[in-house]
Amino acid sequence: xxxxxxxxxxxxxxxxxxxxxxxxxxxxxxxxxxxxxxxxxxxxxxxxxxxxxxxxxxxxxxxxxxxxxxxxxxxxxxxxxxxxxxxxxxxxxxxxxxxxxxxxxxxxxx
Amino acid sequence: xxxxxxxxxxxxxxxxxxxxxxxxxxxxxxxxxxxxxxxxxxxxxxxxxxxxxxxxxxxxxxxxxxxxxxxxxxxxxxxxxxxxxxxxxxxxxxxxxxxxxxxxxxxxxxxxxxxxx
Numbered sequence: 001x002x003x004x005x006x007x008x009x010x011x012x013x014x015x016x017x018x019x020x021x022x023x024x025x026x027x028x029x030x031x032x033x034x035x036x037x038x039x040x041x042x043x044x045x046x047x048x049x050x051x052x053x054x055x056x057x058x059x060x061x062x063x064x065x066x067x068x069x070x071x072x073x074x075x076x077x078x079x080x081x082x083x084x085x086x087x088x089x090x091x092x093x094x095x096x097x098x099x100x101x102x103x104x105x106x107x108x109x110x
Numbered sequence: 111x112x113x114x115x116x117x118x119x120x121x122x123x124x125x126x127x128x129x130x131x132x133x134x135x136x137x138x139x140x141x142x143x144x145x146x147x148x149x150x151x152x153x154x155x156x157x158x159x160x161x162x163x164x165x166x167x168x169x170x171x172x173x174x175x176x177x178x179x180x181x182x183x184x185x186x187x188x189x190x191x192x193x194x195x196x197x198x199x200x201x202x203x204x205x206x207x208x209x210x211x212x213x214x215x216x217x218x219x220x221x222x223x224x225x226x227x
Contacts, residue, residue, distance in 0.1 A: 044203070044205075044218045045218070046218075100155070
């Protein structure tokens with residue numbers, strides 16, 4: 001069964017810092033990998049989707065990389081803002097099923 | 111576009127009663143919908159996959175007789191928690207797969223907070 005680990009579990013940074021969230025997964029036979037954002041009590045918002053054949057995806061200040069063979073993905077957030085405060089979830093997918101980590105809780109301090 | 115709604119957003123019920131949660135894709139058809147639940151400080155876990163017109167597929171450890179899923183149309187799936195108990199209190203989220211976009215694109219509902227007293 002796929003196991004997903006996210007490090008760190010929590011992160012608090014001052015506004016403007018660049019930061020990296022790490023994700024590792026045990027089964028490299030994935031179809032794609034998504035990064036989600038979850039605000040308290042809210043549903044998930046998909047941030048970036050990386051296909052298994054891709055190495056990275058970028059959207060605005062967000063950049064996600066994927067090293068499928070080693071079972072790792074990172075989410076890079078540039079110039080963090082208070083509005084980025086949320087829980088970030090990494091989810092590798094077999095195509096129909098997602099496997100979620102416990103997430104990284106990010107707090108950006110103004 | 112691609113909006114998914116859930117109703118109710120919040121429900122409190124007595125132990126032993128049944129609760130129905132609706133998941134609707136408002137502006138697209140969804141052949142497949144997923145139901146997740148999230149316990150406090152735990153990751154979001156897939157409960158079942160709901161396919162229109164067929165029986166749902168449940169994940170290991172999820173009781174299909176307790177969590178009844180009906181996907182009667184391309185825009186509506188319902189999750190009924192039967193004989194709810196306090197340990198069923200959780201945040202339930204559905205997602206819908208846009209029929210024309212394949213399984214890569216899931217749109218999530220806002221979630222339903224269930225509290226069983």
